Amino acid sequence: MSNAPLLNDRLLRALRRQPVDRTPVWLMRQAGRYLPEYRATRARAGSFLAMAKNPDIACEVTLQPLRRFDLDAAILFSDILTIPDAMGLELCFVEGEGPKFKHPVTSEREVARLGVPDMETDLRYVMDAVRASRRELAGKAPLIGFSGSPWTLACYMVEGGSSKNYARIKAMALNQPALLHRLLEINADAVIAYLAAQRAAGAQALQVFDTWGGVLSPAMYREFSLPYLQRIAQELPRGEGEQRVPLVLFGKGNAAHLEALAATGTEAVGADWLIELSEAAQRVQGKVALQGNLDPAVLYGSPDAIRQQVRQTLDSYAQGNNGSREGHVFNLGHGMSPDMNPEHVGLLVDAVHEFSKR
Amino acid sequence: MSNAPLLNDRLLRALRRQPVDRTPVWLMRQAGRYLPEYRATRARAGSFLAMAKNPDIACEVTLQPLRRFDLDAAILFSDILTIPDAMGLELCFVEGEGPKFKHPVTSEREVARLGVPDMETDLRYVMDAVRASRRELAGKAPLIGFSGSPWTLACYMVEGGSSKNYARIKAMALNQPALLHRLLEINADAVIAYLAAQRAAGAQALQVFDTWGGVLSPAMYREFSLPYLQRIAQELPRGEGEQRVPLVLFGKGNAAHLEALAATGTEAVGADWLIELSEAAQRVQGKVALQGNLDPAVLYGSPDAIRQQVRQTLDSYAQGNNGSREGHVFNLGHGMSPDMNPEHVGLLVDAVHEFSKR
Numbered sequence: 001m002s003n004a005p006l007l008n009d010r011l012l013r014a015l016r017r018q019p020v021d022r023t024p025v026w027l028m029r030q031a032g033r034y035l036p037e038y039r040a041t042r043a044r045a046g047s048f049l050a051m052a053k054n055p056d057i058a059c060e061v062t063l064q065p066l067r068r069f070d071l072d073a074a075i076l077f078s079d080i081l082t083i084p085d086a087m088g089l090e091l092c093f094v095e096g097e098g099p100k101f102k103h104p105v106t107s108e109r110e111v112a113r114l115g116v117p118d119m120e121t122d123l124r125y126v127m128d129a130v131r132a133s134r135r136e137l138a139g140k141a142p143l144i145g146f147s148g149s150p151w152t153l154a155c156y157m158v159e160g161g162s163s164k165n166y167a168r169i170k171a172m173a174l175n176q177p178a179l180l181h182r183l184l185e186i187n188a189d190a191v192i193a194y195l196a197a198q199r200a201a202g203a204q205a206l207q208v209f210d211t212w213g214g215v216l217s218p219a220m221y222r223e224f225s226l227p228y229l230q231r232i233a234q235e236l237p238r239g240e241g242e243q244r245v246p247l248v249l250f251g252k253g254n255a256a257h258l259e260a261l262a263a264t265g266t267e268a269v270g271a272d273w274l275i276e277l278s279e280a281a282q283r284v285q286g287k288v289a290l291q292g293n294l295d296p297a298v299l300y301g302s303p304d305a306i307r308q309q310v311r312q313t314l315d316s317y318a319q320g321n322n323g324s325r326e327g328h329v330f331n332l333g334h335g336m337s338p339d340m341n342p343e344h345v346g347l348l349v350d351a352v353h354e355f356s357k358r
Numbered sequence: 359m360s361n362a363p364l365l366n367d368r369l370l371r372a373l374r375r376q377p378v379d380r381t382p383v384w385l386m387r388q389a390g391r392y393l394p395e396y397r398a399t400r401a402r403a404g405s406f407l408a409m410a411k412n413p414d415i416a417c418e419v420t421l422q423p424l425r426r427f428d429l430d431a432a433i434l435f436s437d438i439l440t441i442p443d444a445m446g447l448e449l450c451f452v453e454g455e456g457p458k459f460k461h462p463v464t465s466e467r468e469v470a471r472l473g474v475p476d477m478e479t480d481l482r483y484v485m486d487a488v489r490a491s492r493r494e495l496a497g498k499a500p501l502i503g504f505s506g507s508p509w510t511l512a513c514y515m516v517e518g519g520s521s522k523n524y525a526r527i528k529a530m531a532l533n534q535p536a537l538l539h540r541l542l543e544i545n546a547d548a549v550i551a552y553l554a555a556q557r558a559a560g561a562q563a564l565q566v567f568d569t570w571g572g573v574l575s576p577a578m579y580r581e582f583s584l585p586y587l588q589r590i591a592q593e594l595p596r597g598e599g600e601q602r603v604p605l606v607l608f609g610k611g612n613a614a615h616l617e618a619l620a621a622t623g624t625e626a627v628g629a630d631w632l633i634e635l636s637e638a639a640q641r642v643q644g645k646v647a648l649q650g651n652l653d654p655a656v657l658y659g660s661p662d663a664i665r666q667q668v669r670q671t672l673d674s675y676a677q678g679n680n681g682s683r684e685g686h687v688f689n690l691g692h693g694m695s696p697d698m699n700p701e702h703v704g705l706l707v708d709a710v711h712e713f714s715k716r
Contacts, residue, residue: 165695167658174659174667217631217653217691219670256613256632273575274614295575300525301532309532312577337523 003202004139011073011142015205015246015268015289017327023314023356024072025349026144028250028296029335030065031077034342037064048093052078055128062133066141068342069349073141073205076133076198080148080209082126083190084157086117097161104160106168108176111183116190119197126194127201134202145203147194149210149251150187150228154180157187166215173224180224188228192236199238199245207248207270208232214253214272225251226260233264248291252334255280262287273333277313281320281328290317291329294348299332299340303347310351325356361560362497369431369500373563373604373626373647375685381672381714382430383707384502386608386654387693388423389435392700395422406451410436413486420491424499426700427707431499431563434491434556438506438567440484441548442515444475455519462518464526466534469541474548477555484552485559492560503561505552507568507609508545508586512538515545524573531582538582546586550594557596557603565606565628566590572611572630583609584618591622606649610692613638620645631691635671639678639686648675649687652706657690657698661705668709683714 006012010024032038041061045051052058061077081099085091090102105111117123134143148156156162158169158180172180195206213225229249238245249261250270261269262284269288271280273295280290298309310330317328330352336345364370368382391397399419403409410416419435439457443449448460463469475481492501506514514520516527516538530538553564571583587607596603607619608628619627620642627646629638631653638648656667668688675686688710694703 165655167655167695167697170653170655171658174656174663214632218634220653253632274572274611276576295528295578297523297525297528298532300529305532337525339525 003134004137006142006204007139008072008141011144011205011329012246014327014329015248015291016244017286017289019326019358021358022353023325023328023330025330025352026071026073026075027065027332027336027345027348028075030069030071030075030345031061032336033338034336034340034345035064035068036342048079049091052082052129053125055125055132058125058129059132059136062129062143063136065345066137069346070353071141071349073144074133074137075144075207076126076130076146076203078126078129078146080146080152080211081156082123083117083147083187083194084153086122087114087190089157099156100161101157105157105183108179111179111186114183114186116186116193119193123194123197127197130198130201130203134204142204143202144205144207145195145198145201146207146209147191147198149208149213149225149249150184150191150232151216151225152210152212153187153191154183155212155215157183166212170220173220177223184224184228188231191228192232195232195236195247203245205246205248206236206238207250210249210251210254213251213257218256221257222260226257226264229261229266230264233266246289248329250291258283268329270331271333276320277316277328278320281317286321286327289327289329291331293331293333296332296334296336296340299336299344299348301344303344306344306348307351307355310348311355314352314356325358330356361492362495364500364562365497366430366499369502369563369687370604372685372687373606373649374602375644375647377684377716379716380711381683381686381688383688383710384429384431384433385423385690385694385703385706386433388427388429388433388703389419390694391696392694392698392703393422393426394700406437407449410440410487411483413483413490416483416487417490417494420487420501421494423703424495427704428711429499429707431502432491432495433502433565434484434488434504434561436484436487436504438504438510438569439514440481441475441505441545441552442511444480445472445548447515457514458519459514463515463541466537469537469544472541472544474544474551477551481552481555485555488556488559488561492562500562501560502563502565503553503556503559504565504567505549505556507566507571507583507607508542508549508590509574509583510568510570511545511549512541512582513570513573515541524570528578531578535581542582542586546589549586550590553590553594553605561603563604563606564594564596565608568607568609568612571609571615576614579615580618584615584622587619587624588622591624604647606647606687608649616641626687628689629691634678635674635686636678639675644679644685647685647687649689651689651691654690654692654694654698657694657702657706659702661702664702664706665709665713668706669713672710672714683716688714
C-alpha cells in the first residue's frame with residue numbers, strides 16, 4: 001500500500017532551506033492535555049502510557065491538533081523514553097512526579113546487559129503508530145518522528161526519573177566516564193535504529209530531543225552529548241535529494257553550542273527561547289535550517305501580545321539570515337503546557353502564516 | 359563598639375581585582391543541610407524560617423562552615439525572600455514544595471499596597487544577624503550580605519512560590535508590563551535599602567541573586583531584569599577606595615548577558631557553570647571580577663575528579679584573563695545540595711588554595 005502524495009510540503013522545504021510561500025509552523029507538544037479532545041481520549045485510554053502504546057489511539061491523538069489548527073506538520077504522539085522501556089527498564093508514570101524507571105541503570109553489570117531493542121517487535125507499537133498516522137494524515141501534512149538523545153535517555157536511565165541536579169549521572173561522568181560512554185554508545189545505536197525504523201514506517205522528518213543537554217558544562221556537553229548527536233547526524237540513513245528525510249537536533253539550553261550543532265551534518269537545529277533568533281541565524285551561517293523559538297509562556301499572553309511576539313520572532317530570524325525568511329520553521333522554544341488556551345494556539349498559527357507570507 | 363580588623367582580605371582584594379596570594383573561595387549555600395551541625399541546629403530551632411529569624415542562630419549557622427573549612431568568606435545565613443515577607447506576603451515553607459507566600463501579588467491593588475519595609479524594624483532580625491555574625495567572625499574572614507534581585511523576588515511574589523513555567527509573571531510581563539515595572543521599581547528600592555542597611559550593620563561585601571533571570575528570553579531579560587540590576591549597581595551607596603563594599607551580581611543562566619552585567623557599574627559578576635570561565639573572562643574584559651563557576655555536582659565526584667575540575671576552573675579563568683589569576687573568586691555555579699559530602703568540600707577548598715598559590 002502506498003501513501004498519499006504530500007499536499008503541504010512547507011516543513012520539508014523549509015528544513016532543506018528551499019523557498020516556501022509562508023513559514024511553516026508546528027508546536028512541540030501540540031498533541032497534549034491543553035486539548036479537551038485529548039483529555040477525553042486519555043480518560044478513555046486510562047493513562048498516558050496506554051495511549052502511547054496503542055497505535056490507533058496514538059494515531060488519533062497525533063491528528064487531533066491538525067483538525068483544529070492550520071499546522072504544517074504532525075508529530076507522532078509518543079514518549080522520548082520508549083527506547084529504555086523496550087530495553088527492559090520498565091517505564092511508568094507516577095502522578096505529579098513524571099516518568100520513572102522501575103529498573104534504573106546504576107552498575108557496570110546493568111550497562112553490560114543493555115542491548116538495542118528490535119524495532120519491529122519490541123517497538124512495533126511505535127512503528128504501527130507511525131504507519132497509522134501517516135495513512136490517516138493522507139498527505140495533509142508531513143509526519144515527524146522523534147527520539148530522545150543518547151545523553152537525555154541516559155539521564156533518565158541512570159537517575160531513574162526526573163532529577164533536580166543530576167547527581168548520579170554526573171557522578172558517573174566524573175568517576176566512571178568509560179562506563180557512561182558505553183551506555184551512550186548503546187543509546188546512540190538504538191536511537192539510530194529507532195529513527196531509521198520510523199523513517200521506513202513513513203516518518204517524513206525526524207527530531208532528536210536533547211532535553212537535558214543544557215544541564216552540562218560546556219566541557220561535559222562536548223564530551224557526553226555532542227559526539228552522540230554527531231554520530232546520529234552522520235550515521236542515520238535518510239535518503240538523498242528530495243527524498244531525504246530531514247533531521248532536526250533540538251536541545252534545551254543549546255545556545256552555546258549552535259556552531260557545533262550546525263557542523264554535525266544535521267539538516268536543522270532547534271533552539272530554545274534563551275537566544276535571540278537573529279543571533280542564532282548569524283551563528284549557524286546558513287549551514288542548517290533553524291526551528292524555534294518563541295517562549296511557550298507567550299501563549300499565556302493576550303491575543304495582541306501573542307501576535308506581536310510572533311512577528312518579532314519571524315523578523316528576528318530574517319534579520320540574522322540576510323533579510324530572508326527561508327530556512328525557518330516556526331515553533332516554540334519548548335513544549336506546551338496543559339493550562340494553555342487552545343484559541344491562543346490557533347491565533348499563533350494563523351499569525352505565523354499571516355506575517356510570513358512571501 | 360568597633361569590629362575587629364580583617365585578618366583575611368583575599369575576597370575583598372579579588373573582588374577589586376587587586377593581587378592576592380591565592381584565589382579566595384567560598385561556596386553558595388556553604389551554610390546548609392549537608393553539615394551535621396547545621397541539621398542539629400535546625401532540629402533544635404524547628405524550621406528553616408525559625409533559624410533565619412533568630413539572629414543568634416543565624417549567626418551560629420553562618421559561622422559553622424568556617425570552623426570546618428579554610429573558607430575566605432562567610433555569607434549571612436538568611437533567605438532571599440525576607441523582603442517580600444516583610445512587605446506582608448507572609449513567607450512559609452511547605453515540606454518538599456519550597457517557599458510559598460500566603461498572599462501573592464496578583465492585581466494592581468495589591469501592587470499599590472506594597473511598600474519598602476523599614477530595615478531596622480521590619481527586617482531588624484536580619485540586621486541583628488549581620489551584626490552578630492560580624493562580631494563573632496572577629497575578622498577571621500569578611501561577611502557577605504545578600505538579597506534576591508528585583509526580578510527574582512517578583513517571580514516568587516507573583517507566582518506565590520516556585521514555578522515550573524512562570525505563567526503568571528510572564529503573563530503580567532506580556533499583558534500588564536507597566537504594572538510589573540511598578541512592582542520591580544518597588545523591589546529595586548527595597549533591595550537597595552536592604553543592602554545599604556546590611557552594609558551599615560557590618561556586611562563587607564554584597565551579593566544579589568538573580569536566580570530566575572535565566573528563564574527570560576533575551577528581550578525580556580533586558581526589559582525586566584537587567585535595568586533593575588543596573589539601578590542597584592548605580593544607586594547602592596557602598597563607599598570609596600579601600601572602604602568600598604564590593605557588589606556581586608550573580609545570575610543563573612546569565613551567560614548571554616555578561617557584557618551588559620559588566621557594564622552596570624558592579625564590582626563583580628557571578629556566573630553559573632554553563633559558560634567556560636575563559637570565555638566569560640574574555641567577554642568582561644577586566645571590567646569586573648568574576649565569581650564562579652564549578653558545577654556543584656562536581657562535589658559528587660571522587661577526590662581526584664574534584665581536584666582535576668578545580669584546577670581546570672582556575673586555569674580556565676586565567677586563560678581568558680591574559681594568563682593572570684587576579685580578579686577571580688572561586689565558587690560553585692549554583693548552591694550546594696543537602697546530600698553532598700562535607701569531606702569533599704574541604705578537599706575542594708584546599709585544592710583551590712593549593713593550585714592557585716602565587
